[in-house]
Amino acid sequence: MLTKQTLTSWNWRDAADASFAGRLDAPTTNIHLDLLAAGLIPDPFVGQNEADLQWIQHKTWVYTTNFKAAPVATEELADLVFEGLDTFATVKLNGSEILRTENMFIGHRVDVRHLLKPENELEITFESAYDKGEALRAKYGDRICWNGHYGRIYVRKAQYHFGWDWGPSFMTCGPWKPVSLERYTSRIDDIHVDIDLADDFTQAVLKIAIDVEPKVEHHSVEVELKRPDGSVISTTQAVNGSTSIPVTQPQLWYPHTHGAQPLYQLQVWLRSAAGRVLHTKAQTIGFRRVELIQDPLKEGTSFYFRVNGIPIFAGGSNWIPGDNFLPRMTPDRYKRWIEIAVRGNQNMIRIWGGGIYEDDAFYAECDRQGVLVWQDFLFACGNYPTDKWFIDSVTEEAAQNIRRLRSHPSLAIWAGNNEDYQVANEGLKHDMQMPEEQWAKSTFGARVTYERTLPDLVQKYSPGAIYWPGSPFGGVDNNSDRTIGDVHIWNVSSGMLLPYQRYPDVPARFISEFGMISCPSVATVKETFFGDDEDQHVQSKSFEFHNKAHGYEKRMFTCIGESVRMSFELEPFVYLSQLVQGEAMYYAYRGWRRLFEGRECGGTLVWQLGDSWPVTSWAIVDHFERPKMAYYTIARAMRNVGTGISRKLKVNPRPNHQHEAFCNGKIKADAAGVIAHATPHIYPKRESIFSVWIANATTDIQTLKSRVRFISIKTGKEVRDAVEQIIEAKATGTTDIISDAEGPEAEPTVIVSEIYDANGVLVSHDVDWPQPLKHLTFPDRELKVEVRGEDLIISAARPVKGLWFTNVGVHFSDNALDVVPGQKLRVVAPGLQEGLQWRYYGM
Structure with missing residues (x-):
C-alpha cells in the first residue's frame, strides 16, 4: 500500500546571519510567518510595518528537516513529493542536490531510493525572488507591467506578492505546500473522467482513464461509482487503464441559485495480482453541462452561461x-x-x-x-x-x-x-x-x-x-x-x-x-x-x-x-x-x-x-x-426574484460630453478624444421619467402582486396614489411593471416598488432616491428598531437612507437598508449580545 509521510518539523535560518533562526511544526509555511511566530518581526499588517520589513526579500533563507526512513525494499519506490516551493529553491537530500525550482505553481516528484538513509536531512535553500526578478529584467530588458515590482513579469510566482493597488509587497519564500515522502510499488498517477451527457439529460456515460506509474503486468484497477446518497451504481474493472460507466437519470449539479449540488463519488483501487490494495484514490463527480452562449444580437453578440x-x-x-x-x-x-x-x-x-x-x-x-x-x-x-x-x-x-x-x-x-x-x-x-x-x-x-x-x-x-x-x-x-x-x-x-x-x-x-x-x-x-x-x-x-x-x-x-x-x-x-x-x-x-x-x-x-x-x-x-x-x-x-427602479432626468443641467460619448459608444476609444466639459448654464425644471420591473431568475413564471408608491422624503406622506397590479413575471428574464412614466419631482420623493407572493409575503422591494443625495436633508425620521431576541423589527415615519448596523461579529441577514413608512422590515441578527449600534445617512 502506498504510504505517505508528510514532513512537518522544520528548522529555518538566514543563510548569512545566525541570529535569525527558528523552528516550527507545520506542513506548510513561509519566512514571514516564521519570523512573526519567533517574535523577530512585528505584525506585518499593522500600521506601517510593511515598509520596515522589505529587508526580508533580499535574504537567502534555508529550511531543513530531519526524518527517519526504513530501508527500501526490493521493487519498492520512494519519492519525495514537493507540492509547491516558493519559488527559487535548491533542494538537497543528505548533502546531494536533487532539485532546483523556479515556479511556485509546479509540483515535483523526485526518486530518492538511492539516497535514503535511516536518518535523513532535507535542506531547501530559497533565494530572493525579488533579486532574481531584477536580474532577469537586467538580462532581458524592461517589459511593460502595471502594478508591482517590474521584475515580476519574469518570475512564476504569485504576482500580487510583488505589490498591487490593493495589496502590500511581501516577497514570501518557503515550502508553501506540503512536502512528503511517498513509498509504493505502483500508484495511481491520474484519473481523467470525461462525462458524455445526453441532450435531454436523462442518460450519461462516464469515460474513465486511469494512469498508473509504473505499469506492472497483472496489476488490476477497480472503479466504483456511488450516488450522492452513498449507494453504489457500478463496480467495474478497468481494461488497459480505461472503463465506462453508464448512469440513468443522473442528478444534475446546478449553481445554488438554480438548483441542488448532488455530488457523486468515484473510487479507484489499484490491486496487486494477489488482490492486495496498492493505492486508492477518490474523485468527486458532478453531472452538468455548462455552455458559453455567443449568439448574434442587433449589435455584437451575447456572452452568457447556460447550465x-x-x-x-x-x-x-x-x-x-x-x-x-x-x-x-x-x-x-x-x-x-x-x-x-x-x-x-x-x-x-x-x-x-x-x-x-x-x-x-x-x-x-x-x-x-x-x-x-x-x-x-x-x-x-x-x-x-x-x-x-x-x-x-x-x-x-x-x-x-x-x-x-x-x-x-x-x-x-x-x-x-x-x-x-x-x-x-x-x-x-x-x-x-x-x-x-x-x-x-x-x-x-x-x-x-x-x-x-x-x-x-x-x-x-x-x-x-x-x-x-x-x-x-x-x-x-x-x-x-x-x-x-x-x-x-x-x-x-x-x-x-x-x-x-x-x-x-x-x-x-x-x-x-x-x-x-x-x-x-x-x-x-x-x-x-x-x-x-x-x-x-x-x-x-x-x-x-x-x-x-x-x-x-x-x-x-x-x-x-x-x-x-x-x-x-x-x-x-x-x-x-x-x-x-x-x-x-x-x-x-x-x-x-x-x-x-x-x-x-x-x-x-x-x-x-x-x-x-x-x-x-x-x-x-x-x-x-x-x-x-x-x-x-x-x-x-x-x-x-427581485424588483428594480430606474429614474432619469429629462435634461442633464451639467452635461459632460466625454461621458456622453463613452455611454453612447461601444469602445473606450470612442470617448478618448472628446472634450470633457460643457458649461451651458441652463436651469431646466427638474423633470424625470422612471421605470419599474421584476427580474426573475427562476425557470417558472411567478405570479406576484406589485405595488409602487411615491413618498415624500420630508413628510413621509404619499404624494401620489399607489399603483397596484398582478404581474406574471416571465421566467429567466425581466418583466416591466411601469415603463418611462412621468417621475414625481414636485418635491423630493422616493419611489418604492414592492412585490408580494400569493401569501402576501414581501418578496423584494426597491427604493429609488432623487440624486444626488447631498442635496437632501433628513430631519427626524422617527426610526424604530425593536429587538426581539435575535430578530430586529424596523420601521420609520419618514424615509431612511442607508441604515447600517455596526455590531462586530453579528451576521445580519440584511443590512444597509432603506426604510420607508408603511413597512416593518425584519432582520435576523444571530450572535447579537450587546446593545444594537447603527447609523444612517444624514443622522
Whole structure:
C-alpha cells in the first residue's frame, strides 16, 4: 500500500546571519510567518510595518528537516513529493542536490531510493525572488507591467506578492505546500473522467482513464461509482487503464441559485495480482453541462452561461488570494468565504490572474455550495516574455493545474490572462488585426501563449472545456468593446469618473471587473491601520499607507463628494465611503441585470470579494470577513426574484460630453478624444421619467402582486396614489411593471416598488432616491428598531437612507437598508449580545 509521510518539523535560518533562526511544526509555511511566530518581526499588517520589513526579500533563507526512513525494499519506490516551493529553491537530500525550482505553481516528484538513509536531512535553500526578478529584467530588458515590482513579469510566482493597488509587497519564500515522502510499488498517477451527457439529460456515460506509474503486468484497477446518497451504481474493472460507466437519470449539479449540488463519488483501487490494495484514490463527480452562449444580437453578440439548458445571469465577485501569507488559508477559511458569497446570492467567482491556482479546498467548497468558477491562468497586467525557458515552465504549470482542477463541476471557464490585451492595446499599440504568423515576433508575442499554447493545453487535458483568451477580451480592440465578449469597466471609480448613477448607461455583454473603493469596517481600521501612530485622522500617513491605489484621494473623494455630504471624522468617513460603494454597486447590478431579458448583459462580477490584508480597497467584505454595505446591496439586487427602479432626468443641467460619448459608444476609444466639459448654464425644471420591473431568475413564471408608491422624503406622506397590479413575471428574464412614466419631482420623493407572493409575503422591494443625495436633508425620521431576541423589527415615519448596523461579529441577514413608512422590515441578527449600534445617512 502506498504510504505517505508528510514532513512537518522544520528548522529555518538566514543563510548569512545566525541570529535569525527558528523552528516550527507545520506542513506548510513561509519566512514571514516564521519570523512573526519567533517574535523577530512585528505584525506585518499593522500600521506601517510593511515598509520596515522589505529587508526580508533580499535574504537567502534555508529550511531543513530531519526524518527517519526504513530501508527500501526490493521493487519498492520512494519519492519525495514537493507540492509547491516558493519559488527559487535548491533542494538537497543528505548533502546531494536533487532539485532546483523556479515556479511556485509546479509540483515535483523526485526518486530518492538511492539516497535514503535511516536518518535523513532535507535542506531547501530559497533565494530572493525579488533579486532574481531584477536580474532577469537586467538580462532581458524592461517589459511593460502595471502594478508591482517590474521584475515580476519574469518570475512564476504569485504576482500580487510583488505589490498591487490593493495589496502590500511581501516577497514570501518557503515550502508553501506540503512536502512528503511517498513509498509504493505502483500508484495511481491520474484519473481523467470525461462525462458524455445526453441532450435531454436523462442518460450519461462516464469515460474513465486511469494512469498508473509504473505499469506492472497483472496489476488490476477497480472503479466504483456511488450516488450522492452513498449507494453504489457500478463496480467495474478497468481494461488497459480505461472503463465506462453508464448512469440513468443522473442528478444534475446546478449553481445554488438554480438548483441542488448532488455530488457523486468515484473510487479507484489499484490491486496487486494477489488482490492486495496498492493505492486508492477518490474523485468527486458532478453531472452538468455548462455552455458559453455567443449568439448574434442587433449589435455584437451575447456572452452568457447556460447550465443544463437554463440561461444563467452570472452575478458574483472577483477573488484575490485571501491572505498575503498563503499557508494561513485553511479549509475552514475557504469554507467561510464561499459561504459569504452564497449568502450574498452570488453564483460565480472569478479567480483573478495575479493570484494563484487556488487550493483544492476552494474548488471543493464551490462544488458543494454551488458557485461557478471563472479561472484565469496566472498572468496579469503585463507583457510577459515568450522565451523558450519561460514558455516551457508555463506549459508544465498549465498542464499540472488543468489536470488537477478539471474534474470540478464548479469550474465553468478558463481564461488566458487578466488585462494583458489591454496592456497590448494601450501600452504597446499592438495591431489586433495583425496576421497570426506575425504574432510571435511582434511587441505582444504572448498572444501566441493566450491564443494557441493555453487553449491547446486545455483541449488536450480537458477536452470540451470552455476557454477564453483573456479578461477582458473581444471586439475590434480585443479588450474594451462592450458589444462583444467581456469587459472591465473602470471609468466610474477611476478613468473618466462617470457618476456612479451612470453605471446602467454603460452596459456590456459581460462585465468581469468593475468596482468602487471604500474603507473597511471601523473596527478593522482601528485594529490595524494606525499601530502606535497617535494621528488617527483619515488623511494621516498611516491611514493612507493602507490604501495602495495611486492617486486614490482624487478618485475616492470625487466619488464620495459628488453624491453625499463629506465628513473627515473617522467613523462618518468610513460610513460614507461604504454608502457610496453600496449605492454604486446597486445601480450597476440592478441596471445590468435588467438587460438579461434581451441577453444584452449576461453577468457582472464585482472587483472584489475580499482583501489579502486590512486595506481601503474595492472589496465588498474586508480582510477579517466583515461585510461592507455593498455586500448587502448586491445581495438584494441578485435575489432570484427581485424588483428594480430606474429614474432619469429629462435634461442633464451639467452635461459632460466625454461621458456622453463613452455611454453612447461601444469602445473606450470612442470617448478618448472628446472634450470633457460643457458649461451651458441652463436651469431646466427638474423633470424625470422612471421605470419599474421584476427580474426573475427562476425557470417558472411567478405570479406576484406589485405595488409602487411615491413618498415624500420630508413628510413621509404619499404624494401620489399607489399603483397596484398582478404581474406574471416571465421566467429567466425581466418583466416591466411601469415603463418611462412621468417621475414625481414636485418635491423630493422616493419611489418604492414592492412585490408580494400569493401569501402576501414581501418578496423584494426597491427604493429609488432623487440624486444626488447631498442635496437632501433628513430631519427626524422617527426610526424604530425593536429587538426581539435575535430578530430586529424596523420601521420609520419618514424615509431612511442607508441604515447600517455596526455590531462586530453579528451576521445580519440584511443590512444597509432603506426604510420607508408603511413597512416593518425584519432582520435576523444571530450572535447579537450587546446593545444594537447603527447609523444612517444624514443622522
